[in-house]
Amino acid sequence: MKSDHILSTINMIQKENLDVRTVTMGINLLDCRGRDIEETCNLIYRKITSKAGNFVETCNSISRKFGIPVVNKRISITPIAHLGAGYKSDDFLRMAKSLDQAASDVGIDILGGFSAQVEKGLTPWEREYFKSLPRVLSETERVCASVNVGTSQKGINMDALAICGQTVKDVAEATRAQNGFGAAKFVVFCNQPGDNPFMAGAIHGLEEADTVLNVGVSGPGVIARALERLIEETGKENLTLDLIAEEIKQTTFRVTRCGELIGREVSKAMNIEFGIVDLSLAPTPTIGDSVGEIFQILGVDDVGAPGSTAILAMLNDAVKKGGIFASKTVGGLSGAFIPVMEDSVLADAVGNGSLCLEKLESMTCVCSVGLDMVAIPGSVDAETIAAIIADEMALGMINNKTTAARLIPVPGMEAGDFVSFGGLFGASPVMPVRNSGKSSRFIQWGGRIPAPIHSFKN
């Protein structure tokens, strides 16, 4: 092995903060249905604690062996509405509390999959599920919820989407004391993948094996540092965008390989099937771990300035090209995330007026997810929130990609006020919502937006 390869790898770990962002264990809970809710809750608790009892310690031990930090250890479960067929909202709340307890007892900070898949229709128990969410997300600490309301194959369920708009408001209100933090644990999806390891939208899809390990690769900091090094060593005058894209590709290859290595080792140690590596660049509020910073390195002074969408398109594409060859199986969301509150540079761009909701929405056409962690005024009405979500879902449905919305209407705050959740959930100014209150008639139609023409391929 060449010594310069060794030294560049050491640099990635020491100076560029190479890590594995998350190892997420997916657990199928469909065999946990008991004769009554109490037995179901006991079975849920037992299955999670028995499958994941040594999960955190195993990840830590592999992390020590290879000298690569595994930042987050998480669990995703079968969308809970499938297990809760026939249950009432109180029963869903009891299941959430069992999940919360199990997550706490196995030492993980977040569990995803308190979810429903309602893209075509709603069952009575899925309506009960929705009713339970304000209490679930305010009375549990670790449980995250997500709902899939649309797919490119089936269209968008606008009845469910309208309920989502109201649920976002209700959850935020139920967690008013924490500035609506509960809404940060609730994501609405179009084309939600069943193997995404990143929270809050991770689920263990029905198509998956009983237990599976999925890995999320390192954050954007490594790419940003690699680009800075390239520019310093090569000189701006000698670089063009295709050369920069090539550097992103090669760096992503290395980053993904690390994820693949850790995933395989944890999977072997726990005797659990290794699922996928998710290539997503997931920023954190930590300085130097920002997707927004990559925009600035590539030449826009603020995220949201003209050129931002083109940069994001190139970044997202180069990340996929580099990562796909590096891993046996790529899956999940795999692209670049632009979660406003979790990315300090994006949050700054909101603060100085460079990044508005409309520009953010256009950027989500070319990134891997959508309107993520966007704080909006608490006064925005439920139907406007539903309509914002509908726009985002339409982008996903028509473009055959995953889109999501995680909006936080911060109770009592208006545009320009500053909200902070601390930790990984970050902080940002509240983003203004223009044209609020003008979409009620559209949302009130209900029904479904039919599947797009290009879904008819049979």
Place this chain on the structure above:
Amino acid sequence: MKKQVVISVLSKDRPGIIADIANVIYELNGDLADMSQSVLSGFFSMIILANFDRNLPVDEITRKLDSLSTGPELTCVVKETGEKNNLAGNQAKGDVYVVTAKGKNRTGLVAAMGSYCGGREINILGYETKLSGDAYYMMLDIQLPENLSPDTVREELAGTAGQLGLSIVMQHKSLFETVNEVSLR
């Protein structure tokens, strides 16, 4: 009866050394199984593993190689390998780590690292150093005995490094292979 020997070659560097040595082995009906070669400061060094179909005396191989020598520039040493693996069982099985050390050049750095590894029964599989200005770089492939945890070695190496003014990083070798090579093992 087959015979395996290891041949060490040291010479002032010039074109044709590898050809000369390889031809001798070929003429003796030997098979060159493995080799490692490098040049340092104008001196050529090579170590070869060769297999012979018959029980060829070591003296005969040495004589033939000596015939290449034209004075003190080229020296060859031939040894029978004997048992293929004479490392302690647990040592041969342990994980391989890459240690990189960087610091100001001073005497005794390699000796200190070697002494630490020797004292802990850590086998050094490869050792490269590089002097760049006043900075000294060392890269070692080490194999840890199975009963020695990487955490312990990292901690102890950090102690040794502190005394020597070195910054040391130790990472599992498979990390470098995984990150830098196309094929996945």
